[in-house]
Amino acid sequence: MTRACKNCEFFEPFTAPDEATLVGLSSDNAERMRNLGQSGLCRINPPTRMWEVALGYGAAFPPVGRDEWCGHFNPSQRVFDAAFDAVDARIETEIARVQKERGPLTLPGD
Secondary structure: OOHHEEEEEEEEEEEOOOOHOOOOOOHHHHHHHHHHHHOOEEEEOOOOOOOHOOOOOOOOOOOOOOOHHOOOOOHHHHHHHHHHHHHHHHHHHHHHHHHHHOOOOOOOOO
């Protein structure tokens, strides 16, 4: 994080959770959470991983378009985003194919 981030309207201060909150996270994810406590969160680069959402981070961060990332955003994340988008597209295609063959999918008890 740079000094510019602290002055950015999209920057939110962040307080790291206590160690009890980190129980159950992988060591890498727990370390990421600890490191966030030394900086802050950028609403242009919101948390999107499930463990972050489960811990309540991201709810206050507005959705942004891919062309809205700031210059400090890690470009390698775009590779991961593209890979996840491709997987999502394949899943949606498969769901549509199955629904066409078998009708709408329902959960037990519906």
